[in-house]
Structure formats: structure tokens, C-alpha cells
Amino acid sequence: MANDDENKKTVQALISGELPWAEMKDLMSGTKDPERFRVVRSILQSMVPFPEKILLPLTPHLFIVQKQSERIVKCDCGYEFGDYRTNWKYFSRVRVRDSEESLKSLYHPDQGVDPQWMELREFYCPGCFRLLETEAVPPGYPVVFDFQPDLDSFYRIWLKEPLD
Amino acid sequence: MAQTVPRILAIDAGGTMTDTFVVDEAGAFTIGKAQTTPNNEAEGLLRSFDDALHYWNIDRTSAAPHLGAVVYSGTSMLNRLLERRGDGPIGVIVTAGMEDYFRMERAVQTYAGYPFSDRLHVVTHVHNEPLVPRRYVKGVRERISFFGEEVVPLYDNEVRSAVHSLLQMGARAICINFLYSYRDPRHESEAMAIAQDVLREQGSDIPIYLSSRSNPVRGDLARLNTLVVEVYAARPSRQQLFNIRDRLKEEGSSAPVRVLASYGGTVSPDVEWLVTTLISGPIGGILGARRLADTYQFENVVCTDVGGTSFDVGLITERELLTRTEPTVARFLLTLPTLAMDSIGAGTGTLVRIDPAVKRVTLGPDSAGYRLGVCYEPGGVSVPSITDCDLVLGYINPDYFLGGEVKVDRDRALAAIDEQIARPLGSDPFSAAEGVVRLLETQMRDHLYGMVLGLGYSPENYRLLGYGGGGPLHVAGYTQGLEFQDILVPSWAAAFSAFGGACADYAYRYDRSIDLLITTDAGAREMVAQSLNLAWQDLHDRIADEFLRDGLNPDGMSFVPSVRMQYMGMLDDIEVRAVWPMDAGEGLTDLVKRFDTLFAKIFARSARSPEAGYFVTKAIGVGILPTEKPVLPAFAVGDAKADPSADKGRRQLFWRGEWHTARLWEMEKLRSGNEIIGPAVIEAPATTLLVPPGHTALLDQYRVFHLMNG
Numbered sequence A: 001m002a003n004d005d006e007n008k009k010t011v012q013a014l015i016s017g018e019l020p021w022a023e024m025k026d027l028m029s030g031t032k033d034p035e036r037f038r039v040v041r042s043i044l045q046s047m048v049p050f051p052e053k054i055l056l057p058l059t060p061h062l063f064i065v066q067k068q069s070e071r072i073v074k075c076d077c078g079y080e081f082g083d084y085r086t087n088w089k090y091f092s093r094v095r096v097r098d099s100e101e102s103l104k105s106l107y108h109p110d111q112g113v114d115p116q117w118m119e120l121r122e123f124y125c126p127g128c129f130r131l132l133e134t135e136a137v138p139p140g141y142p143v144v145f146d147f148q149p150d151l152d153s154f155y156r157i158w159l160k161e162p163l164d
Numbered sequence B: 001m002a003q004t005v006p007r008i009l010a011i012d013a014g015g016t017m018t019d020t021f022v023v024d025e026a027g028a029f030t031i032g033k034a035q036t037t038p039n040n041e042a043e044g045l046l047r048s049f050d051d052a053l054h055y056w057n058i059d060r061t062s063a064a065p066h067l068g069a070v071v072y073s074g075t076s077m078l079n080r081l082l083e084r085r086g087d088g089p090i091g092v093i094v095t096a097g098m099e100d101y102f103r104m105e106r107a108v109q110t111y112a113g114y115p116f117s118d119r120l121h122v123v124t125h126v127h128n129e130p131l132v133p134r135r136y137v138k139g140v141r142e143r144i145s146f147f148g149e150e151v152v153p154l155y156d157n158e159v160r161s162a163v164h165s166l167l168q169m170g171a172r173a174i175c176i177n178f179l180y181s182y183r184d185p186r187h188e189s190e191a192m193a194i195a196q197d198v199l200r201e202q203g204s205d206i207p208i209y210l211s212s213r214s215n216p217v218r219g220d221l222a223r224l225n226t227l228v229v230e231v232y233a234a235r236p237s238r239q240q241l242f243n244i245r246d247r248l249k250e251e252g253s254s255a256p257v258r259v260l261a262s263y264g265g266t267v268s269p270d271v272e273w274l275v276t277t278l279i280s281g282p283i284g285g286i287l288g289a290r291r292l293a294d295t296y297q298f299e300n301v302v303c304t305d306v307g308g309t310s311f312d313v314g315l316i317t318e319r320e321l322l323t324r325t326e327p328t329v330a331r332f333l334l335t336l337p338t339l340a341m342d343s344i345g346a347g348t349g350t351l352v353r354i355d356p357a358v359k360r361v362t363l364g365p366d367s368a369g370y371r372l373g374v375c376y377e378p379g380g381v382s383v384p385s386i387t388d389c390d391l392v393l394g395y396i397n398p399d400y401f402l403g404g405e406v407k408v409d410r411d412r413a414l415a416a417i418d419e420q421i422a423r424p425l426g427s428d429p430f431s432a433a434e435g436v437v438r439l440l441e442t443q444m445r446d447h448l449y450g451m452v453l454g455l456g457y458s459p460e461n462y463r464l465l466g467y468g469g470g471g472p473l474h475v476a477g478y479t480q481g482l483e484f485q486d487i488l489v490p491s492w493a494a495a496f497s498a499f500g501g502a503c504a505d506y507a508y509r510y511d512r513s514i515d516l517l518i519t520t521d522a523g524a525r526e527m528v529a530q531s532l533n534l535a536w537q538d539l540h541d542r543i544a545d546e547f548l549r550d551g552l553n554p555d556g557m558s559f560v561p562s563v564r565m566q567y568m569g570m571l572d573d574i575e576v577r578a579v580w581p582m583d584a585g586e587g588l589t590d591l592v593k594r595f596d597t598l599f600a601k602i603f604a605r606s607a608r609s610p611e612a613g614y615f616v617t618k619a620i621g622v623g624i625l626p627t628e629k630p631v632l633p634a635f636a637v638g639d640a641k642a643d644p645s646a647d648k649g650r651r652q653l654f655w656r657g658e659w660h661t662a663r664l665w666e667m668e669k670l671r672s673g674n675e676i677i678g679p680a681v682i683e684a685p686a687t688t689l690l691v692p693p694g695h696t697a698l699l700d701q702y703r704v705f706h707l708m709n710g
């Protein structure tokens, strides 16, 4: 890119949610910058308090990081959820809203869901108690495993820098 | 030499430059240019007028009293809307339940104006910031049905309280738009009467606007948008226009000032609905083209306008211009009859980059606009533009840009192209620059070829006219390989839009939705004929009132009645001339025949589908008063060989991968009959005509160049 600093500033603003709409639209409609992932990764790395290398962001607070020979899911508070191939939600604190009473605090009476048909599951970090993810599913539905990336292929084929 | 007597002053006030086109009694013309002065347009206009007159060695005060016609077109109104610098707050009263028009925008406005790739790319869709905040939109209970019947009466008290609170909130105008008010305006009229009562009680005199009055046509969001844009963007321009009129009067002119409207007529600045003049710039070009087509007796003409940011194409097919009634302007659907032009975002200012992923040239979508490109250092542009490429290739004279008034730096352009385009491609800067220009021209060619083919014609059926700032420079390129009958470049290409404005009629137009089905049933036909006649009578009277207000006698007006029609079940209606009064027998049969023929011309014969009947969507009336227009003088055709005084020397230019030594000519000094053999460049202060190797440019009796290949 013509100006690396400018580019980094833009991505920084994008991550912090401060990028004006017009510039965000340009980013979305423009050509794909092959360096974009590396820039995003390095900005995120500078924002977390731990030294392990971020391999991939999962949510605004969760990252897959390289810890010695392991690849684990880690919260930006430092809490570790374990191997990324296992659903991190199993190791989180869960609150299920499956009653009229519990749903009422979120929805207007006319607009809420019917707990017979759907429930809300909120997943919290045991370290910092932040809400990390919410799923809306029919009662009894298995816990959703949102995303299991193929990290080796991604790094080897797309970024052309294979992970060891 | 006898003193020149200027008769017509035509103005095209663009975002950056104000062009003037001044015509004398004999039809001779001169072109002026000056920077646009948005805060007081009259200033830039007068400077541009001075610039034009200096070629004739006369001054403004001796010229102005001779003027018989002044026509203005400009982009200030549109820019006010684009830049959100309009008037407000505006209060809006709608049918209860419909208060969220501006937040929902029928969804289509969230991707209006997007290229196809972004339309598919849903995350890029975004709602417009409403011109009217939600709290200024009040719903009142009432309902007129599609058939014009009252289903729910108007709740008077709700109108009263809506007006009360809008006044309290500081509304400076009130717009009223009810569902199906185009069918029956009684609820809007009743609401207006109630609102006026409240205003009187409160001692307020803010204006009230009715959609059934401004534009009684189907499509409630577009109708409301148009009403709001009238208050927001158009009304503030009225003062500017009055100001222009006053300034010219001070200079001694007694000519009425008229403004070009999007449907191709011109109107007084006193016109009831000024929003009809929202789009005027590109309209001028197509009217100028029609004038040339009439002069030369051409049936089919492709009009191509290369500007700084866009390439606009319009078609004249069998002498007909296409009018659209619901254009999208600045991301708003509007009910404004507008001469059809199709644009792509490619012009001389278009910025050029290399896609880092696939190592290919990408053009735009952004443009350097008035900042030209890297070659113009004060503009501060760091990415090369098409103008930079043209300069590097030797097509543009760096010392004669706008007659030498703007200094451009060829070395800066060359360095930027080398660094940002050529090296990433592993090429030399000249081949790279030429590749870019050919790519742009290919996009333009595909665009216009697609439009011609889409009508079931081929280029062999058309003549092509190239104008605008960049038209003469690129027309040889974008017509390459297309066998048009002829390629014409008027020597006044740079002010062609202003010229076109001067060719427009003094005309008011009104549309009205009627939605009637023509079948073989005699009773239904009787009703269609009756409704049309009533509608035309009403339109006729309204137009006559406009002329009366302008201080003119409407008796001399010619009234052109027409309808918009479609095959029942189809989506696009087209405009067909009609006869007034209309009778239910022969008259309607003739109308249907004319529609069948026109449909076949505009779309395709095979797409006709009369089985389900004919649907008349609108009645339209245009009232025209005669006005003075430029005549195209015919000069004596002389020698093919140009006078030596026109010879400006030679310059190297790069074409098809090779350097050529091109002859340079001063356009002003060429005479009718002269034949310029390429490689050559013909220069005028505001125009550069490129005659590539193997091409010849012949200047005809009207001072129009014909560009021939071989």
C-alpha cells in the first residue's frame, strides 16, 4: 500500500469502531488488501495484555493463541478455555433464559419469544464475567459450535506463511 | 468590422466552472469560462460572460441590453441536496401508519446509485440520513382508496394537533402527502384548510405544500421525496435565480431569465415547482444534440458526454427522446420527468490504481474532479487520473490547459504513473498510461454499445456525437471498432450543454396519474377518453396560469398532450403523443397504434404483448411559447488545406505502443472545409480534439468536425 501508517490508522479506527461510515464503505467496496489480516492481527496483539501470539480472533474478546505447542482459546482478560478444536462454550458460565419471567427483562411483552419455541443462552467468561456470545435456539438444541477454523491451511494457502 | 450584437446568453453553472455560450444575431458564438461562485452565482456568471465577450472585444454593459434570451442551467440545487446543505426544519404530515417513510426508504434507497457489485454486497447498503427527522413527521388518520373513494374520513383534530406541534418545534414549512391523494386530493385540500386556520390563529405564515398539487402521480415515497426536496433544496435556490435576474437587469438586460428543467423545457424562476429544474446540466447536452440532429436531418444519434467524473450517454432514436418519470437522484426516488441519460462513473478525472491482489488496473470509482490529477500540484491529488495519462501520452498540451490559465506539470504526472502504475505492472510508463486510457475507453465503448444493442439497433444505424470537456479527446478511442455512420465533434463541445440549454423551448410540463385500461369494451373506452380530456383540460389551465404569472399571454401557447402507456402487466411505461380532444373510437385506436410503433422502436418488436390490453398510466401536458433560439450559421466551405496561421507546430504523441510526430492546430483558425490528417491535435482553450494516426477530421459548414477512420 502507498502508505502503511495511514493504513494502520484506518484499521485501528475500524477495530475500535471509530471509522466513519464513508471510509468503512470504501474499505468494504474496495479491493482486498493482502496485508489486511497481518495489520489487524498486529493491532489486536498490541491490545491484549498477554504475550502469546494471536493466531486468529474469534469474537471481540476471544482469540485463538499459540501457547507453546498448543493452540488454545483465550479471553482478553487472560482466561484460557483450552484447545480451540473443542467448543469453548463448554468451559464458560451459562445463563439460559427459558421462562417468561427471564425473557421479560429483555423484551417488551408483545415482542419477546415464546419459551416453548425458543430459548436464549448467554455465555459468560469465568475470568472477567463479560458476555461473550449469545445463541437463540429451540429448547434442547445442542450447544452451537460457531467456528472451527482450519488454521494450517489458512496460514499456508492464504497468508503464504505456514505455521510450524 | 461591425459591432457584434449578442442575442442569447446560455449559462451552465457547474460545480467548479461556469460556462457561458453567447450567440449573436448571425448565429456566431463565443464561449466563456470562469470559476463558479456558489455563494453568489451571479458573480461567477458575469465573469464568465465577460470572458466570452472579450473574444468579441465588447463589454458587458454594451452587450446586455441586446440580449433577447437568457437560459440558466446549473448544479447548485443538486449539490445542496448532495451535500445536505438544505433548508429546514420541514414538517411533514402523512397518512397515519406511514410515518416511517424516510427510515424505511422502501429499502431500494439503501443501495441507490451503487454499482452492481455493491448492490449484491448487502453489508454496504445503508440508510440515508433523512432530510426530515422522524419527530417532524406526523401521522393523521384518513384514507382514500386506490379507486378514489373515501374509506376513512379525515380526522380534523389530528391535523390541528399535528400542525400545532410542528409549529412549536419550529417547522419552517409543512408538506402534506396522503396515500392515493393523486386519485382524489380532497383530504389533502381539507388538511391544508385546517392547517391554514391553525397558522392564522398562531400568527404564522409558513408555506404549506401538497403532493396532490405538486405531482399528482402514483408512488407515495417518491412523491413525498419530491415535495420535501422542493422545500429543502429547490426553494433556497429561488433567491439565487432572482439575484441573477436582478444583476443582469442592472447591466441593462431586459431579457427574461429562464431555467432549464429536467424534462427538457425552460421555465421562469417564478415557477410554482422549482424542483423540476433540479437536474439540468446533462439535459442541455441532449437538447443540443437534438438541435444538431434537426439541422442535419439525422434520425438516430448517440449523444456522448465525457465529463470529469462521468460518461453520460443519451439516445435519439427516430427523432425521439426517452423520458423517465421516476429517476433516482442523490439516492432519492423522485417523481420528476427527466430526459433519459445513462451514466457510468468514468471521466477524465477518474483515478487509476493497481489492485494489489490481482495486479490489474482499476478505474475509479472516485475522481480527482476539479483537482484534475497529480499534474496539478495545488490540487493535492496523489493518485494519477486519466488527465495525467492524457498529458503523459502527449494528447494534452501542458501549456494550453484552459487556454494556459491552469498550469499543469507533465513530469509530476509521469513520475506518479511510473511509480504507482508502470512499475507494479513491470511496464514502462507510456505503455502503462496508454493501457489505462484504452481500458477507460473500452468501458465507455461497452456502455454505449450495450445501450444501442439493447434497443435492437446496431451502431451502423446511428451517428455519434462526442462533447463535454473530454469527449473530443477520447471519442476516437471509445468508438474504435464500432461502425457508426459518422462521428461528430462540435467545435463548441466544451460548452455544448450551455448551447443545448439555449435550444430548449419555453415550456411547462405537468403529469397526472390516471391508471386506465383500454380494451375493446365501448363503455370503458368512453371513460378513458373522458378522463384523458378532463386531465388535459386541467393541465392546460395550470400551464396557462404559469405563463400568465410570468407576464405572458398564454393564447400563443401550443399545448402538446401525451400519455404514458404500457402493455397491461408490463413494468415500464413510455410516452406517446396524443390528440386533444380524444375520442373513444378512432382516437384511441390511433393512440394504441402509435404506442405499438414507439414501443417497437424503443424496446423490441418481439417484446410487444397487446393480449391483455393497454394501460394508460399518466396524462401529460406540455405548454410551449415561442422563444428565441440560436441559429446554426452555415459557413462557406473552402479549401481542404488549413491556413498556415492555424499551424501551431508539432508534438510527440504515443499511440498504439509507438511515438508519432503529431501536427498541432489552433481550432479557432481552422476554416470550414479544412481536412486535418492524423496524427494531429486540434487545440482550443477549453477543448482538445485528438486525431489519431490513420484518422482524418473534416470541419464542415456548421463548424462541426467529422472524425473519420482512414
Ligand SMILES: [Zn+2]
Binding pocket: A075, A076, A077, A078, A079, A125, A126, A127, A128, A129, A130
Ligand atoms: Zn474474560
